[in-house]
Amino acid sequence: MKKMSLRTRVLTGAVAAAALGAGTFGAMSANASTPAAAPATTVKADASDRNLQRSTHLTVAAATKAAQAALDAAKKENQRISVAVVDRNGNTLVTLRGDGAGPQSPESAVKKAYTAVSWNAPTSELVKRLAQAPNLKDIPGTLFLAGGSPVQAKGAPVAGIGVAGAPSGDLDEKFAAAGVAAVSR
Numbered sequence: 001m002k003k004m005s006l007r008t009r010v011l012t013g014a015v016a017a018a019a020l021g022a023g024t025f026g027a028m029s030a031n032a033s034t035p036a037a038a039p040a041t042t043v044k045a046d047a048s049d050r051n052l053q054r055s056t057h058l059t060v061a062a063a064t065k066a067a068q069a070a071l072d073a074a075k076k077e078n079q080r081i082s083v084a085v086v087d088r089n090g091n092t093l094v095t096l097r098g099d100g101a102g103p104q105s106p107e108s109a110v111k112k113a114y115t116a117v118s119w120n121a122p123t124s125e126l127v128k129r130l131a132q133a134p135n136l137k138d139i140p141g142t143l144f145l146a147g148g149s150p151v152q153a154k155g156a157p158v159a160g161i162g163v164a165g166a167p168s169g170d171l172d173e174k175f176a177a178a179g180v181a182a183v184s185r
Contacts, residue, residue: 147172
């Protein structure tokens with residue numbers, strides 16, 4: 001039998017691999033278009049199922065209204081801020097960066113909002129807790145500076161509003177409170 005050159009062997013191997021790949025791809029494509037059989041049993045869950053939990057979340061419209069109210073309150077006092085609203089789980093719903101707000105302010109606002117909703121307390125109050133538990137500040141995503149306020153429904157936190165960029169935390173928190181008030185109306 002005649003010995004094939006290296007070039008011929010490489011080309012032959014490449015053609016064989018391509019043919020095998022095309023066959024596999026064709027089989028996979030055929031299977032992908034065939035609908036999967038329905039599971040034999042269906043598990044039903046309803047409101048009476050004790051394995052479910054209901055929670056209340058702020059709508060995007062309400063979060064936007066709150067953020068705009070905070071931004072407007074700051075603008076009336078010639079303050080350049082950013083405001084963020086997070087849901088009960090800490091997911092950002094809305095972030096607004098006001099004209100001229102510092103580059104660090106949007107991230108700080110999100111962290112203040114997250115901190116406020118996590119502990120269901122204004123961040124100015126949480127700063128005081130650091131004296132007893134200084135390691136609280138090490139929790140990822142939190143920022144223990146005044147400027148965050150929780151939004152509550154029946155005493156439970158449903159969102160957090162954070163403001164950053166004013167010259168003091170007291171002002172930041174005042175503007176966050178304006179956002180909370182806008183949701184309460």
